[in-house]
Structures are given as C-alpha cells and as structure tokens.
Amino acid sequence: MKVVATYNIKGGVGKTSAAVNIAALAAADGLRTVLWDLDPQAAATFLFRVRAKVRGGGRKLVRGRTDVTDLLRGTDIEGLDLLPADFSYRHMDLVLDGAGRRTRRMGRVLDPLAEHYDLAILDCPPSISLVSESVFDAADALLVPLIPSTLTVRTFEQLSAFVEDEVEDPPEVVAFFSMVDGRKRLHREVVERLSTDRDDVAAAAIPAATEVELMGVERAPVVVHAPRSRAARAYRALWAEVRSRLGI
Amino acid sequence: MPLDVPARAFALPEGVDPGALVSFLGERFDLAVDPPERTDHTVLDTADRRLRAAGAELRLHTHRGEPTMALAGRPGAPPLTATVRRRPRWLAGDLPEGPLRDRIAPAIGVRALLPLARVRGEVRPARVLNRDDKTVVRLRLATHAAVVEGGEVPLTPRLEVAGVLGYRRPFERLVSVLTTEAGLVEAPGSVADEAIAAAGGDPDGVPSKVRVPLRPDQRTDEAAVAVLRALAGVVEANLPGTLDDLDTEFLHDLRVAVRRSRSVLREMKRAFPPGPLRRQRDALRWVQAVTGPTRDLDVQLLEWDDLVATLPEDRQAALAPVRALLERRRRDAHRALRRELTGEAYGAAWGGYRRFLDGDLGPDDERPDAAAPVVAVAGRRIRKVYRRMVAMGEAVDAGSPATALHELRKRGKELRYLLELFGGLWPGDEARDMVRALKALQDVLGTHQDREVQADALRALAPDLAGVEGGPDALLALGAVVERLGTEQRAARERFADRFAEFASPSRQALVAETFRP
Ligand SMILES: Nc1ncnc2c1ncn2[C@@H]1O[C@H](COP(=O)(O)OP(=O)(O)OP(=O)(O)O)[C@@H](O)[C@H]1O
Ligand SMILES: [Mg+2]
Numbered sequence: 001m002k003v004v005a006t007y008n009i010k011g012g013v014g015k016t017s018a019a020v021n022i023a024a025l026a027a028a029d030g031l032r033t034v035l036w037d038l039d040p041q042a043a044a045t046f047l048f049r050v051r052a053k054v055r056g057g058g059r060k061l062v063r064g065r066t067d068v069t070d071l072l073r074g075t076d077i078e079g080l081d082l083l084p085a086d087f088s089y090r091h092m093d094l095v096l097d098g099a100g101r102r103t104r105r106m107g108r109v110l111d112p113l114a115e116h117y118d119l120a121i122l123d124c125p126p127s128i129s130l131v132s133e134s135v136f137d138a139a140d141a142l143l144v145p146l147i148p149s150t151l152t153v154r155t156f157e158q159l160s161a162f163v164e165d166e167v168e169d170p171p172e173v174v175a176f177f178s179m180v181d182g183r184k185r186l187h188r189e190v191v192e193r194l195s196t197d198r199d200d201v202a203a204a205a206i207p208a209a210t211e212v213e214l215m216g217v218e219r220a221p222v223v224v225h226a227p228r229s230r231a232a233r234a235y236r237a238l239w240a241e242v243r244s245r246l247g248i
Numbered sequence: 249m250p251l252d253v254p255a256r257a258f259a260l261p262e263g264v265d266p267g268a269l270v271s272f273l274g275e276r277f278d279l280a281v282d283p284p285e286r287t288d289h290t291v292l293d294t295a296d297r298r299l300r301a302a303g304a305e306l307r308l309h310t311h312r313g314e315p316t317m318a319l320a321g322r323p324g325a326p327p328l329t330a331t332v333r334r335r336p337r338w339l340a341g342d343l344p345e346g347p348l349r350d351r352i353a354p355a356i357g358v359r360a361l362l363p364l365a366r367v368r369g370e371v372r373p374a375r376v377l378n379r380d381d382k383t384v385v386r387l388r389l390a391t392h393a394a395v396v397e398g399g400e401v402p403l404t405p406r407l408e409v410a411g412v413l414g415y416r417r418p419f420e421r422l423v424s425v426l427t428t429e430a431g432l433v434e435a436p437g438s439v440a441d442e443a444i445a446a447a448g449g450d451p452d453g454v455p456s457k458v459r460v461p462l463r464p465d466q467r468t469d470e471a472a473v474a475v476l477r478a479l480a481g482v483v484e485a486n487l488p489g490t491l492d493d494l495d496t497e498f499l500h501d502l503r504v505a506v507r508r509s510r511s512v513l514r515e516m517k518r519a520f521p522p523g524p525l526r527r528q529r530d531a532l533r534w535v536q537a538v539t540g541p542t543r544d545l546d547v548q549l550l551e552w553d554d555l556v557a558t559l560p561e562d563r564q565a566a567l568a569p570v571r572a573l574l575e576r577r578r579r580d581a582h583r584a585l586r587r588e589l590t591g592e593a594y595g596a597a598w599g600g601y602r603r604f605l606d607g608d609l610g611p612d613d614e615r616p617d618a619a620a621p622v623v624a625v626a627g628r629r630i631r632k633v634y635r636r637m638v639a640m641g642e643a644v645d646a647g648s649p650a651t652a653l654h655e656l657r658k659r660g661k662e663l664r665y666l667l668e669l670f671g672g673l674w675p676g677d678e679a680r681d682m683v684r685a686l687k688a689l690q691d692v693l694g695t696h697q698d699r700e701v702q703a704d705a706l707r708a709l710a711p712d713l714a715g716v717e718g719g720p721d722a723l724l725a726l727g728a729v730v731e732r733l734g735t736e737q738r739a740a741r742e743r744f745a746d747r748f749a750e751f752a753s754p755s756r757q758a759l760v761a762e763t764f765r766p
Binding site: 031051073075076081116219 | 327
C-alpha cells in the first residue's frame with residue numbers, strides 16, 4: 001500500500017480538495033483506495049455524507065486498541081472508503097505525545113489497512129505538529145498545495161529541507177500549484193517558472209474554479225460532479241503525475 | 249481478514265420484468281436509478297480456471313478502440329484495467345507491467361489466459377440511499393446472453409446486490425425483502441460460468457487431476473479400468489491445447505496422465521491379459537517418447553531465467569544466444585510432436601488403447617489379480633514399493649553413483665501415483681501423510697536428477713553454439729551455468745540423507761506395514 005498525504009502548514013490552500021479528487025480518481029482506476037480524514041474540521045467526511053464519529057475516539061485508535069477496519073465507511077464513490085474524522089482528533093497531538101514511539105503511531109493505524117488497499121490518502125489538518133511527524137514517517141509522498149507567491153515557495157523549501165533532514169526514511173515531497181488565477185501576472189509567472197524549473201513541483205496546476213467551490217454543495221469531488229471542467233482535467237493530470245511517481 | 253463487504257446474486261424468475269422489480273423496490277427503499285450500461289466482453293481465465301479458484305474475474309473488452317483487460321474488484325468497486333495487445337492468448341509476461349499484472353501473475357503461474365466465452369448484455373445500476381442521501385447498498389440488474397456460434401443464448405437474468413462498507417444493516421434489510429417478499433433465490437453460479445457452459449465448455453475447466461471414487465471390495469480390474477478411463481479423459485482434454493501450444497501445462501498435464509496410466513498398468517498388471525497389456529504399455533510408452541523432447545526443452549526454458557539471474561550481468565547478456573538456440577530447438581521439437589500426435593500412428597494407438605479400456609478383458613484365469621479386491625492388490629503394491637525404496641535408499645552412501653538416486657526417484661513416482669490414485673481406499677491420514685514425506689524426498693531427488701539432465705543438455709548445445717554470433721562468449725558464460733547446476737546437484741545430494749531418514753523412519757515402516765497389510 002502506498003501512502004500519500006496532502007500537507008501544508010497553511011490552512012485553506014486546497015489540501016482537502018486535492019485529497020478527495022485524487023482519491024476518487026485512484027478508485028476509478030480500480031486501485032483499492034482509502035481516504036483518512038485527519039482533520040477535526042471533518043471537511044472530507046462531510047463531503048462524503050459520512051457521520052463523523054469514531055467509536056472509542058482518536059485516543060484509542062492511535063493506541064491500537066480499536067480495530068481500524070471497523071471504523072471504515074464506504075463512500076458514494078465506488079472503490080473508495082473513508083476513515084472518518086472525529087472531534088476527538090483535536091486531542092490527537094496529546095494522544096500521540098503520551099503514546100511513546102510517537103513517529104510510528106500513524107503507521108501503526110495504517111498497518112492493518114495495507115492488505116486491503118493499494119493506496120491510502122491522508123488529508124492532514126493545517127499546522128505543524130506531532131501528527132505531522134508521524135505523517136512524514138508513514139507517507140511515501142507528501143503532496144503540498146501552493147498558492148502561487150514567492151513566500152509560499154520559500155515555505156515549501158523549508159518544509160522540504162526539514163523532511164529531508166529530520167525524517168529517517170523521508171517521503172518524496174511534491175508541490176503543486178493550487179487556486180491558480182490566470183488573470184494575475186504574478187500567478188502566471190511563478191507557476192510558469194517553478195513548474196518547469198523544479199522537478200519537485202508538479203507540471204499540473206489546479207486553476208481557481210467555481211466547480212471546486214461547489215464540491216461542498218454537490219457533495220462530490222469535481223472529477224465526479226463536473227468531469228469535463230478545467231479543474232477536473234487539472235486534477236486528472238495531477239493524479240497521473242502522482243501515480244507515475246509512486247509507480248502504481 | 250477480508251473487509252466486511254457483503255454481496256449476493258439473485259436469479260430473476262422467468263417472466264419477471266426487471267422494470268417491475270425496480271418499481272417494487274422503489275416503493276420500499278429510497279432508490280436512485282442510474283443510466284444503464286451495455287457490456288460486450290470476453291471471459292478470460294486459464295484452462296484450469298486458476299483465476300476463478302483465486303476468487304478473481306477477468307474480462308477483455310474494447311475501450312476506445314483498444315483491447316482492455318478488466319479485473320473485477322471487490323463487490324461494488326470498479327475493475328482494475330490495463331490496455332493490452334490483442335493476442336490469441338496471454339502469458340503473464342505478455343501483460344503490461346503494472347498492478348493488473350502484479351495481481352494476476354501469481355494466480356496464473358505459467359498458464360496462459362484464454363478466451364473462454366463471450367458475453368453481451370445490459371446492466372442497470374441502482375443505489376439505495378439513506379436519510380443523508382448517502383449510498384448504502386448497490387444493485388445491478390443484469391440481462392446477459394452468451395455469444396455462441398450462430399447466435400446468442402440468453403443467461404439467467406440476475407440481480408446483484410453489494411453492501412457498502414460500514415452499512416450492513418440496510419444491505420440485510422434489502423436482502424430480506426428480496427428473499428421473502430419478492431421470493432428471489434440465489435443465482436446459479438457466475439455469469440462467466442453460465443456463459444462458458446452455454447458455449448459448450450466446462451465451467452470447471454480442463455482437468456489435470458482425477459478423483460475416482462473406489463470401493464475397497466471392488467474388483468481390481470474394474471477399479472483399475474475406472475482410474476485409467478479417467479486418466480485417458482485428462483489426456484484427451486489436454487490434447488488440443490498441447491497441439492495448439494497454448495501454454496506448457498497442457499503438455500505437462502497430458503504427460504503426467506500418461507505416466508500415471510502406465511504406472512497403473514504396471515502395478516496392476518496381473519489384472520490384465522498379458523498380450524494386450526504389453527501392446528498398450530508399448531503404445532503409452534511411445535506417446536511418452538514423442539512428447540518428451542518438447543517437455544524437456546519447456547523445463548529448460550522455464551528454469552532458464554531463474555538460473556541465469558544468479559550470474560553477473562555481463563555473463564547474462566552473453567547467454568542470449570543460448571536462449572535463442574533453446575527456443576529454436578523447442579519450436580522444432582513441438583513441430584515434430586504435432587506431426588506425431590496428429591498422425592495416423594497416434595490415432596491408431598490411442599484408438600486401440602481406448603478400445604482396450606472399453607472392451608472385454610477376457611477370462612479371469614489369465615489374470616490372477618483381476619477379481620481380487622482392489623484394496624488388497626493396491627495395499628500389496630504400496631507395501632512392496634515402499635519396502636523396495638527403503639532398501640534402495642539404505643544402500644545409498646557417499647560412493648554411490650548418481651544413477652542409484654535416479655532409480656530411487658523412479659520408484660518414488662510409482663509409489664506416489666499408487667498413493668494418490670488408490671490412497672482413498674484406506675480410512676485415516678496415513679496415505680496423505682506418506683505422500684507428504686514422499687514429496688519432500690522426491691524434491692531433493694528431483695533436483696538432483698534435473699540439474700544433471702539440464703547440465704548435460706546445455707553441454708550438448710556447445711557444438712551448435714560455436715558457430716553462431718556471440719557463440720564463444722556464450723560458451724564461456726555457459727560454463728558458469730553448468731558449474732552452478734553442479735553445485736545445486738551436490739547440495740541436493742547433501743539433503744538426501746535427512747529426507748530419506750524421515751521417509752524411512754522405523755515408526756513409518758511399522759505404520760506402513762500395519763496400514764496397508766493384507
Ligand atoms: N481550485 C480552487 N478554486 C476555487 N476554490 C477552491 C479551490 N481549491 C479549494 N477551493 C476552496 O477553498 C477552500 C479551502 O479549500 P480546501 O478545503 O481544499 O483547503 P484545505 O487546505 O484543505 O483547508 P484546511 O486547511 O481548512 O483544511 C474551500 O472552500 C474550497 O472550496
Ligand atoms: Mg482540509
């Protein structure tokens with residue numbers, strides 16, 4: 001099972017949007033896919049109409065006492081299951097802190113899923129935390145949405161450096177541009193320059209588009225509710241890149 | 249543990265209109281009906297249905313003009329697909345690298361994927377929704393037909409129901425409505441099985457093994473003939489695939505069935521009239537002989553990659569001409585095999601053998617074991633062959649020639665066939681247990697002999713190699729391969745003592761004498 005996490009310290013940059021669209025595309029390709037909603041805000045859980053309630057709470061889950069497969073829920077997307085978020089994830093850092101071997105904790109929740117899935121996608125909450133450390137440990141790839149600006153690029157470089165230096169078996173860190181506004185010159189320039197110059201920046205960029213915003217209303221990923229839109233095409237291109245990088 | 253995604257398939261009774269069923273369900277559940285999908289696909293599996301045995305289902309269809317394989321996922325999930333090249337059959341190596349091949353290859357092994365049936369039809373998907381408008385059960389109403397020569401054969405219309413992970417209750421409620429209120433019953437087999445049967449095939453596939461139920465008190469000639477007929481059926485079933493060269497297992501299974509038949513004729517020879525018996529044994533030996541060279545080359549080629557993989561890369565590259573030569577030889581050998589097995593001699597020999605099995609074996613007085621209970625005759629032979637093996641094995645020491653082990657292996661095969669074909673006559677596990685110990689012994693004896701045969705065969709290539717391009721380099725690298733084979737042969741010989749000790753332990757000797765006593 002390959003593990004991909006959508007990650008950025010900043011909030012509202014398109015992590016959840018990327019996670020659900022990529023998850024839907026992977027499932028449609030016949031890969032057995034699970035999406036783990038790690039965000040207490042439960043955006044992905046809400047999108048898939050699953051009631052956010054983890055029996056026993058996040059504390060028990062991470063301590064390895066709850067059978068994680070009992071918590072899985074099938075979604076409206078064929079072949080895509082969800083490990084729902086729960087309010088108790090707000091205490092995740094606390095739980096992880098007290099749990100010893102903290103960097104392996106996320107991995108231990110994922111271990112029993114490996115025989116059932118080809119791909120796990122982790123939708124991370126914003127903020128750097130102990131959750132992040134164990135995500136870095138468990139992931140094969142970090143997918144980092146960037147809103148085009150010089151500043152976000154610098155933050156990305158810091159993240160890459162941190163992961164490279166601090167994580168024992170570091171995941172591949174791949175950025176992609178998100179909410180790109182083609183009318184802004186700065187956006188166009190930054191995207192143009194970085195996606196051609198750097199191989200840790202995906203060639204595919206997600207345009208700012210109403211269809212993405214409408215996901216919450218449609219309760220479906222863009223690739224499902226507006227498969228012909230530019231945004232859907234961009235997510236498909238992004239998924240193709242991620243898939244070939246993962247070799248699955 | 250598999251995930252809890254329940255699934256059921258129901259047969260629609262004749263005359264039930266699928267549309268009426270949908271409205272019936274619509275009155276009882278919040279049902280979303282999705283647009284119908286047409287399907288036109290070919291069922292793929294190995295001749296012996298290995299994918300079915302592994303719980304997998306593979307289809308071939310055309311997607312955007314390209315031949316595409318689709319491996320069914322768990323119930324309610326999309327298939328894993330890959331674009332392939334159009335071919336009459338696919339070995340694992342013919343599939344594009346990727347997750348589809350990764351999942352199929354271990355299940356099919358050396359066998360080829362073959363088109364087994366063609367299915368056309370329509371599927372109407374629908375979903376049961378809960379209060380939150382979330383999908384909690386998936387349904388598929390399928391009306392299919394098998395495409396056969398000269399038309400289509402309609403298959404049982406079916407309703408397939410798949411649960412959604414974590415929503416078992418609504419699934420169970422729906423199933424209960426379907427079985428009680430609608431009175432539906434479980435569908436008979438899969439669409440694939442039904443289509444294969446409709447096309448005149450056997451859904452269980454081409455057999456390689458036989459299981460013939462025998463009674464201990466049955467006459468020996470009767471029991472032996474029953475087993476031989478079943479084995480002859482395996483030979484005949486595997487002949488077309490052997491001639492068409494679909495994969496190497498057809499020939500292998502054919503030869504094993506012939507070898508087993510010869511073994512039964514030999515072990516139970518006193519149940520048959522001597523003159524005709526001799527002719528039939530000659531006929532089967534001839535079949536074995538004309539199919540031998542192809543099989544030997546198949547083994548060489550099947551083991552070639554593993555063998556070569558142990559060498560440094562430059563050596564591996566140098567060996568390409570050897571492989572090419574082996575392949576050429578194999579092609580020639582198969583051509584010769586084909587000529588023989590489609591020729592008059594084979595027709596006459598096999599026809600004669602079939603008549604022998606179906607005809608009258610003559611008076612009992614020429615055949616002392618004919619009327620004896622099969623349990624007595626088979627038991628006597630098992631004890632005898634076992635005792636003989638023990639004696640032969642005990643005589644083996646460091647100075648014994650390799651042929652001593654080869655002879656022992658031959659007897660081992662004989663014993664194995666006796667146990668496999670007749671072991672069911674005895675209650676308890678002794679026969680099965682013996683097969684296990686015997687297999688362990690035969691493994692080392694097999695490696696020991698096969699490595700020698702392989703090494704000899706490779707040495708014999710030398711004169712032909714000398715002439716081809718890259719020949720001298722290949723010869724040099726070949727030396728390393730032959731050396732490697734020698735090492736493996738010696739290692740097998742070193743393991744022999746332990747395996748034999750287990751096979752011939754005093755407790756087993758006592759048990760064999762006791763279990764198979766007259
Ligand atoms: N490409 C886009 N075009 C327009 N709107 C977008 C796009 N991507 C995301 N949005 C909108 O921006 C908001 C934040 O997006 P999203 O939830 O995907 O980001 P996030 O990084 O997961 O946020 P959080 O940090 O809160 O988890 C949402 O309202 C979403 O609809
Ligand atoms: Mg989010």
